[in-house]
Amino acid sequence: MSPLDFLSDLLDPDLAFLGKALAVAVMSSIVCGVVGTFVVLRGMAFIGDAVAHSVFPGLAIAFVVSGNLVLGGTIAGVLTAVLVAVFAQNRRVKEDSVIGVFFVGSFALGIVILAQAPGYAGSLQQFLFGSITGIPDSDLLVVGGMGLLVLLVLSAVHKELVAVSLDRESARAMGLPVFALDLVLYVLVTLAVVISVQTIGNILVLALLITPPATARLLTDRLGVMMLLSPVIGGLGALVGLYLSWAWEVPTGGTIVLVLTGGFLLAWFLAPRGLLGRRLARRRADAHTEDALAPGADDAPVPAEARA
Template sequence: MSWLTDPWHFTFMQHAFLAIILVGIICGAIGVFVILRGYSFLGDALSHAIFPGVVITFILGGNFLVGALIAAVIISTLIGVVSQSGRINNDTAIGVLFAGSFALGVALMSLQSGYVRDLNSFLFGSILGVSRDDLVITAIVGLVVLVGLAMFRREITLISFDRVFARSTGLNLWVFDQLFLLLLALAIVVSLQTVGNVLVLAMLVTPAASARMLTDNLRRMIALSSTIGALSGLVGLYISYYRGVPSGAAVVLTATAVFGMLFLFAPRNGVVTARVRQRIHYSHPEDDVRVVPDKPQA
């Protein structure tokens, strides 16, 4: 079993493992709301839009997480402001700002020497370079995201589920949309170093999608999504360590494989499982009817 413990002898691997577990938990939790609100595109866009912030801190020197955080706040506010105008819808606002700011980042980056190597580590992550400071920042920001989600769970649930009613109760949708965007941006920023810009979307969406295959209960879905995210990270890192596959790719492929398995074989909702159940219950088709019969009590 020494293959399990071997990687842990290196400090950089210990940091890498802890970082990817944290990222799995954070992205898994907020990712549930990303998929329930149909915000995949927004998640992808935010991760790219943060790029110029990273480049500017790279040029000026300093921890890139700080620059990324500032960029994330600016971009999420801009998306809110542009889509508020009414004439341009949310999706378009996201598209315009995401491409524009990513281009700005590329332009800034190209002016630097060592352009290709650094761009590569930004796009695909450089998990082996996670420092102790990075870990502390990741843990603190992660805590902020999780506490924020817990504090505003009801409002976020309500605006995800029923915006019209939420507005009729006096809830300020704009404020809570912005708050959610900010939490999402924070989650993305701390994931950049481990999985990279291109693949962070998978950490948000894939474990949550896997959890959706397993449960109809929101709280359980969040717990499962975080667990699947963290475990995929762990397994992916081992694969990366022994096979020399880039860490981000290994982690995301693991998460994707988990989703593939569950999509086919999840106990109740898997495509194959459902077929098999249908076969078994063929003589009693009413057993499989999911609509609860309406029996008003006298």
């Protein structure tokens, strides 16, 4: 299938679900790309994974009672994020241990709850690996509104979150409410995960949160540029992944993740700060050093302009 055929299918009223799938995938990728910048900056990949699992019981409860999945996942994820932030204040137990306890417990609770619903196996697969082509119109509006809310909150506390992410102790000395900012970030990560679960599923959602920012990190050292590149990379990955999954009839969520992973590998090898880029820079530096140490290099005549 050519890209033009894919565009034609997107505009076909009989295939309206495809356009909705693309909209949700791109919105999820943009929100996760921006929020994920802070996750990568703070080395919080495990927290993102924990939040992705912590929303599972809320999704399961909403499914069993025929409620709104996004709302159910949000409530469960926010509750778990608050519990993690509170329990992590006890320094006798490290934060990653607290996170591990809660995310394993939450995921187990979700499986137990979901087992009570008819068609358990099929429902579990939908939650774990996504069901992007079956998203109702109501969820599309919820995802759009929630994504806009996340971006607005991030813009409001951007400077404070950057300060805490770079140096927590200095931020505390400056009088910033570190605990409150941690809580805000946990909640934002939760919301980003919830709106992405139906796109690529509970298992793969961490890829949207981590891979685009990690790829952007290989391309730039500037945080502002990284925050712009990350959602662009995520959005392009979602678009290409959806196109390939539609053309080849393969699972959408997994295809999007593989496209994003391929982009990361390309950046790892080809970016100026990637493997090949560093080797080329090292070779140029070695060549410059050899020229400087070559016999007679110091005795070379000084140009007239330099003498003047």
